[in-house]
Structure formats: C-alpha cells, structure tokens
Amino acid sequence: MKKSKGSSVIGRKGFFSSDRMMPKVLFLFSAISILTTVGIVFVLLSESYKFFQHVPFIEFITGIKWTPLFADPEYGVLPLVTGTLLVTVIASIVALPLGLFSAIYLSEYAPERLRAILKPVLEVLAGIPTIVYGFFALTFVTPMIRSILPETQVFNALSGGIVVGIMIIPMISSLSEDAMSSVPNSLRNAAYALGSTKLEVSMKVVVPAAFSGIVAAFVLGLSRAVGETMIVTLAAGSLPNLTFNPLESVQTLTAYIVSVANGDTTLGSTQYLTMYSVGIVLFVITLVMNIVAGYISRKFREEY
Amino acid sequence: MARTKEELHIAKRKRINSVFHGLFLASTLVGVVALLLLLYQVLSQGLGWLDWDFITHNSSRRPERAGIWTALVGTMWLMVVTAPLTFIIGVATAIYLEEYAKDTKLSRLIQLNISNLAGVPSIVYGILGLTIFVRVLAFGQSILSGALTMTLLILPVIIVSAQEAIKAVPGSLRHASYGLGANRWQTILRVVLPSAIPGILTGSILALSRAIGETAPLIVVGAAAFIIRPPTDLFSSFTALPIQIYTWAGQPQAEFQNIASAGIIVLLLILLGMNSFAIILRNKFQKRR
Numbered sequence: 001m002k003k004s005k006g007s008s009v010i011g012r013k014g015f016f017s018s019d020r021m022m023p024k025v026l027f028l029f030s031a032i033s034i035l036t037t038v039g040i041v042f043v044l045l046s047e048s049y050k051f052f053q054h055v056p057f058i059e060f061i062t063g064i065k066w067t068p069l070f071a072d073p074e075y076g077v078l079p080l081v082t083g084t085l086l087v088t089v090i091a092s093i094v095a096l097p098l099g100l101f102s103a104i105y106l107s108e109y110a111p112e113r114l115r116a117i118l119k120p121v122l123e124v125l126a127g128i129p130t131i132v133y134g135f136f137a138l139t140f141v142t143p144m145i146r147s148i149l150p151e152t153q154v155f156n157a158l159s160g161g162i163v164v165g166i167m168i169i170p171m172i173s174s175l176s177e178d179a180m181s182s183v184p185n186s187l188r189n190a191a192y193a194l195g196s197t198k199l200e201v202s203m204k205v206v207v208p209a210a211f212s213g214i215v216a217a218f219v220l221g222l223s224r225a226v227g228e229t230m231i232v233t234l235a236a237g238s239l240p241n242l243t244f245n246p247l248e249s250v251q252t253l254t255a256y257i258v259s260v261a262n263g264d265t266t267l268g269s270t271q272y273l274t275m276y277s278v279g280i281v282l283f284v285i286t287l288v289m290n291i292v293a294g295y296i297s298r299k300f301r302e303e304y
Numbered sequence: 305m306a307r308t309k310e311e312l313h314i315a316k317r318k319r320i321n322s323v324f325h326g327l328f329l330a331s332t333l334v335g336v337v338a339l340l341l342l343l344y345q346v347l348s349q350g351l352g353w354l355d356w357d358f359i360t361h362n363s364s365r366r367p368e369r370a371g372i373w374t375a376l377v378g379t380m381w382l383m384v385v386t387a388p389l390t391f392i393i394g395v396a397t398a399i400y401l402e403e404y405a406k407d408t409k410l411s412r413l414i415q416l417n418i419s420n421l422a423g424v425p426s427i428v429y430g431i432l433g434l435t436i437f438v439r440v441l442a443f444g445q446s447i448l449s450g451a452l453t454m455t456l457l458i459l460p461v462i463i464v465s466a467q468e469a470i471k472a473v474p475g476s477l478r479h480a481s482y483g484l485g486a487n488r489w490q491t492i493l494r495v496v497l498p499s500a501i502p503g504i505l506t507g508s509i510l511a512l513s514r515a516i517g518e519t520a521p522l523i524v525v526g527a528a529a530f531i532i533r534p535p536t537d538l539f540s541s542f543t544a545l546p547i548q549i550y551t552w553a554g555q556p557q558a559e560f561q562n563i564a565s566a567g568i569i570v571l572l573l574i575l576l577g578m579n580s581f582a583i584i585l586r587n588k589f590q591k592r593r
Contacts, residue, residue, distance in 0.1 A: 019489040029396035030405075031419050033463065040428060044433045101331030109328055118332055125339050127510075129517025129573060132568050133343070135323040135553045138344045139561060166338045173335075206336050220423070227425025229520035230546075234553060253349040254427050254520070261430070261524040263464065267439075279431045290423035303534045 008171055044283055047276035049154060050286045051164065060277060066240035066256075067261075068271045075274065077281060079240040083250035084285075087292055091160025091225040092169060096218055098165075099172030103214075107180040108202045128172035134234035137163035147195070149247060155237025158246040164225045172221040179297075180206050180215020212300035218291040223289035227282065229254035248279070253282045348573070350565025358566055362532050363548065373459035373569050374546035378447070378527070379516060382544060385451035386458070386515055391508055394462030398504075401463075402470040403492055422460035428526025429457045438525060439549035445526030448538045449522070453525050457518065458511040465507025469500040502589035507512050509582040518548035545571050 052060070055075045063076015102122070106115055142159040146152045183206050191201045207214065237249030238259050251259070256278050265271040361371025397418075405411035433453030444450040473496050481491040497504075527547045535542040543551075545567065552564035 019487045022489045022492075023400065026396045026400035026404060029393050030400045030414055032393055033421060033459060034414060034454075036320060036421060036459070037417050038434070039436060040424065043432055044428075047435065074334070089451050097571060098331045098334050101498070102330045105328035105332045109325055118336070119418075121336050121339060125335050126340075127513065128342070129546060129571065130573070131517065131519045131549050131553075132346070132572070135347060135549065135564060135568060136342045138553060140341065141330065166335070169335050169338075173332075179425075186504060196575065198319050199321040199324045200317070221422060227427070229425070229427045230550065233520075243535050246474070254425065257431065258520065258523055259524070261434070275431060279428055283428050286425055290420060294419070 001228070004052045009233060025053070025055075029244050037130060040283070043281040044164045044276055045278045047273055051270065051273035053278075054273070066251075069265075073271070075270075075277075077278065079242040080251055080253045080256050080278060081281070082242055082244070083236070083240065084252040084254070084282075085224055086157045086234060086244055086246060087224045087252055088222055091165035092218075092222055093163025094125075094162055094167045095172055095221060097174050097227075099169045099174055099221065100214065102173045103180060104202050104207070105174035107177045108198060108206060122173060125166075126174075128167075129229060130230040131169065132233040133163050133167050137231055137235035140202035144164040145247075151258050152247040153237070153249045155235065155249040156247050157236050157250045160232045160234075160236035161246065164228050166229065167218045167228065167278055168221040168224050171224060172217050175217030175220065176210070176214045179217065182213070183209040195294035212297050215295070215300075219289050219293035219296065222291070223286045226289065227254065227286050229258060253278050253285075257282070307523045308457060312532060330375065336357050340553055346568045348568070349562050350569045351565040354569055356562070362534065363530070364532070365530070367552075367563050370552075370556070370563055372400065372545070372548065372570055373533045374531055375543050375545045375567070376570070377540040378531075378544040378547075381447045381535050381540075382451045383512060383516065385447065385538070387508075387512055389455045389463050390458055390511065391585055394459055394506060394508070395466050395512075397459075397463045398466035398470055399492060399593065400496075402467055403488065403496065418463055420450030420458050421465070425520075426518055427520040427524060429453055431570065432456065433521060433525045438494075442565070444539060445541050446539045447535050447542050448511070450522050450544070452527050453521050454515045454518065457521060458515045461511040461514065461576050462508050464592045465511065466500075466504045469503025470496060472503060484512070501532050502585055506582045506589070508585045509585070515577040515583075516574060516578075517546055517571065520549055522547055547572075 022264065060075050060077055062078070063074060064078050065074040065076045066079045067074045089196055102118075106118060110118065112167045142152075142154065142156065142250075145156070145159055152158070187205050187209060188201050191205045196204070220263045233255045236252060236255060238251050238255060239249045240251045240256070241248055243250065257275055260275045307515060320345055358371050358377070360373050361369065363372075363374040364370040397414075401411060401415060401445075405414070430453060433449055433456070436450035437443050438445055438454050477495050478491055481495040486494070526541075527543050528541050530551070531541060531543045549564050549567040549571065550559045552567060553563075
C-alpha cells in the first residue's frame with residue numbers, strides 16, 4: 001500500500017503494479033513444463049489402464065510373443081524389450097570406449113589448435129538429425145556388413161546398433177570431457193611432479209576423479225540410445241524377434257510405436273492401445289536411467 | 305645394473321603412453337571419419353538429383369517428378385508456429401526461475417522436472433501430442449497439432465539455454481539498475497534481457513534446428529507421407545522434410561533412395577544455415593563483452 005502510494009508520486013504506478021503482476025504471469029508460463037509431465041504420465045497411465053483391462057499385466061510383462069496384429073494376438077512385450085536391449089548393448093560397445101577415449105584425448109592430450117577443430121566436428125555430428133543417421137545405416141553400414149557377413153538380414157540389429165552408437169559418441173564424449181575438465185590442475189601437476197606419464201595421469205588421476213561424471217554420461221548416453229527411434233525404425237526392422245543374434249532383424253519399443261502410428265489400427269482397439277503400454281515401458285526405462293544418472297553425478301561427485 | 309632396469313622401465317612406460325596417445329587420437333578420429341563417410345554417402349547419391357525443379361516441385365509418386373516443396377512448406381509452417389511459442393514460454397520460464405523463484409520446494413521441483421523432460425524420448429512427446437492435441441482438443445492431424453507437440457519437445461532445451469544466458473549477466477549490472485531506483489521487472493526488462501538476448505537467441509536457434517530434424521514425434525502425431533499439395537492453414541494436414549525423407553528412404557526402388565539423399569542435402573543445408581547464424585551471433589556477443 002505504502003509502496004504504490006510512493007510510486008504514484010513519481011508517476012510510475014504502471015511499472016510498480018507490473019512488478020507485482022509479472023512473477024505470477026511468469027509462473028503460469030513455467031507451469032506449462034509441469035503440465036507437460038503431468039500430461040505425459042496421465043495419458044500413458046490412463047490409456048495403459050484400458051489396455052490392461054484386456055490383457056493381464058503378467059502376460060504382458062513376461063510373455064515372449066508379440067503378435068498384436070495377428071488373428072490370434074499375443075501381447076508379450078519381452079521381444080520388444082530384448083530388441084531394444086540388443087541395439088543398446090551394440091551401441092554401448094561402440095560408444096562407451098570411443099566416447100571415453102575421445103574425451104580423454106580432447107581433455108588431456110590434444111594440442112589447443114587440434115582441439116579447436118575436433119570439438120566443432122563432434123558438435124556437427126551431434127547436430128545431425130537421426131533420420132539422416134538412419135538413412136546412413138540403411139544405405140551404407142548395412143551393405144558393408146552384408147558384404148563381410150553375407151548371412152546378415154537386410155534389416156538387422158547390428159547396423160542399427162552401430163549407428164546409434166556413433167550418434168551418441170558426441171554426447172558421451174562432451175559430458176565426460178566436462179567432468180574431466182572440472183578436475184583441478186593441482187591434482188594433475190602433483191602426479192606429473194611424481195614422474196607420471198600423461199597416460200598415468202589420465203587413467204590414475206583424472207578418470208578416477210571424474211568417475212561419477214563419466215558414469216553419469218554413460219547412463220545418459222544409453223538412455224538416449226534406448227529412446228532413439230528413426231535409426232532403428234529404418235535399419236533394424238519391424239519384426240518382433242526374441243533373439244540375441246545381432247545379424248537378425250529385431251523390433252525395438254520405439255520402432256513398434258512408429259509401426260502402430262503408421263498402420264491403420266482402429267482407434268480404441270486393443271491393438272491401438274498397445275502403443276500406450278509399450279510407451280509406458282519405454283518411458284519408465286528412460287526415466288529410471290535419467291534419475292540414476294542424476295543420482296550418480298550428485299551423490300558420488302568429488303568436491304575439490 | 306639397477307639403474308638400467310629403471311631406465312628400461314621408464315622407456316616402457318613412455319612407450320605405453322605413446323601407444324595410448326595413438327589409440328585416443330584414433331578414437332576421436334572415428335567420429336570425424338563417420339561424419340565424412342556420411343556426408344560422402346549422401347552427397348554422392350543425392351547431388352545429381354538436386355536441382356531447382358526438385359526444390360520447387362510438389363511431392364509425387366514418381367521419383368523423377370517428385371520434389372521437396374510440399375515438405376519444405378510444411379516444415380516452414382511448423383517453425384512459424386513453434387518458434388514464437390517456444391521462445392515466449394521458454395524465456396518466461398527462465399526469467400521466473402532465475403529472477404523471481406526463491407529456492408523453494410516448488411522451484412526445485414520445476415527445475416528437476418525440466419531436466420527430466422529433456423531426457424524423455426521424443427516419440428513419447430508424439431504419443432502425448434496424438435492423444436491431447438489430435439484427439440482430445442480435436443485439432444486433427446494438422447500443422448497445429450504437430451507444431452504444439454514440437455513446442456513441448458524443445459521447450460526444455462530453450463529454457464535451459466535461456467537460464468544459462470540470464471545467469472551470465474553480471475550482478476554488477478543488476479545492482480547498478482537497482483541503485484538507480486529501478487524495480488525488479490524494470491531491471492529485467494531493460495538491463496538483464498538486453499544483455500542476455502544474444503545468448504538466448506543462440507540457444508533458441510539451436511533448439512529450433514533440433515526441431516526441424518525431428519521425425520518420430522511427427523510420425524506419431526500423424527504427419528502424412530503422401531501429401532501432394534503444401535498446407536494452406538493451421539488445420540491443414542501436412543508433411544515435413546524429415547517425414548518426406550523417411551518415406552522415400554523406405555521405398556524399395558533405388559531412385560527413391562536418391563531423392564531421399566537429395567532431401568537430406570536440403571535438410572542439412574537448412575541446419576547448416578541456422579547453425580552458422582547461431583555461431584555468428586555467439587561470436588558477436590563474445591566480442592562485445
């Protein structure tokens with residue numbers, strides 16, 4: 001009351017009242033992000049609930065056959081889960097060592113001028129749309145694999161997994177490098193003063209000191225691989241297949257959602273509702289991974 | 305005797321170091337090589353098909369007559385709606401979190417929520433958009449539904465980058481403004497935002513360039529593959545660049561693979577343009593400081 005009186009004296013009442021209104025208006029805008037989360041959770045839960053009225057939860061979570069479009073449909077989600085797992089494992093075999101090594105190189109070894117070239121190149125790689133990676137997997141990586149291993153199917157987990165791995169290298173590399181660059185130089189200098197080589201400083205001092213950040217980067221990268229859609233849709237195929245043979249065609253959780261969205265299932269049918277039950281599995285897996293990554297980087301961070 | 309042993313040991317450690325030096329460099333170069341291979345593959349297949357007719361022709365079922373115009377206009381429509389929406393919501397949220405919110409449970413919840421949203425797979429946003437915008441709000445499989453879905457998808461990215469930009473404004477500027485008798489909102493509007501705007505714009509352009517390449521959520525929301533004519537209003541059905549590329553890439557005939565490559569070249573050129581603009585903006589900003 002007093003304030004607004006004073007302001008009217010200097011003739012700026014409009015501004016003072018806007019100063020009181022603005023936080024409320026801005027808060028409403030920031031509520032949109034909360035609403036988004038609420039919306040996602042609500043939509044997935046309520047539609048999945050309808051799905052589980054038709055299909056027992058136990059059958060869904062333990063069944064080994066996924067044939068929702070057949071005349072005699074079976075709704076066991078495990079083939080989609082193993083398909084996702086297979087692609088993610090292949091991607092991590094590619095991306096974890098390469099991402100970590102390139103982070104070590106950029107943070108510890110690279111001369112400043114080379115770094116100034118390599119960093120932007122990795123950023124470009126990170127900015128390439130996944131549809132382009134998918135096309136690359138289909139038209140370059142798959143023919144290459146098939147020329148070496150002719151028994152490989154046209155759509156296969158290996159090609160998709162390798163390219164998903166390439167896609168997440170920049171993410172793992174830059175997050176790991178961030179963790180390493182926050183290790184204070186005094187630690188490095190102490191190790192050098194004891195006569196260590198660069199490798200020993202990197203592997204015995206910097207990597208252990210940045211370990212929580214590196215593990216968090218790994219988990220975040222893999223969570224990205226689990227949620228990746230276009231590469232696996234184009235390259236890994238659309239055949240739900242309970243296999244660990246990387247040369248066979250598999251369908252991932254994400255690729256299945258695309259196939260339902262592209263198909264012509266009737267609105268509200270059990271087939272249609274599978275999109276939500278598969279969606280919630282995907283959502284829960286990635287959410288758990290992201291929370292774990294956040295927990296690791298907070299809980300085990302070494303403070304200097 | 306002992307001395308030479310020591311020397312041998314040191315030489316061995318140095319050798320191991322240089323072997324790993326090579327390994328680390330090679331690992332870094334894998335990314336570079338992958339990028340070059342990818343570009344070579346796309347350019348060698350698509351460059352021959354990329355001409356003015358390809359840009360200006362509508363889509364077609366016949367590869368030699370098909371063009372990218374329908375998809376290009378669809379993507380532009382999406383951006384025209386998405387860009388202002390995300391910018392306003394994103395910057396408003398960032399201002400609230402950085403300038404107004406006290407360190408309460410609620411503001412920490414909003415912050416945690418934003419970082420979790422950034423990790424949600426894009427296809428899940430597609431499911432959200434399909435259910436809420438297409439069906440509940442009955443916008444149909446339209447530009448509007450697609451653009452709103454994209455808005456929610458890139459919102460976390462814009463919020464975080466706007467927060468960084470606002471954080472980087474030095475406290476002395478704010479204090480000077482308060483010292484002259486300005487209130488909080490005046491300070492934000494006249495001091496903080498003008499100083500943070502280049503950073504905010506850079507982040508926004510990068511986020512939009514991510515939206516342009518996003519495919520999965522649009523497929524789920526129902527961007528149709530075989531649309532021949534470009535959209536005319538917010539409620540038109542539409543296709544977009546990445547969807548068109550996806551459709552072409554999935555066709556068995558080799559010609560379609562080639563026009564998919566040509567489409568990718570167009571997409572990458574747009575992204576290159578946007579990213580260069582963002583970098584120019586960033587450099588200008590850094591110089592001024």
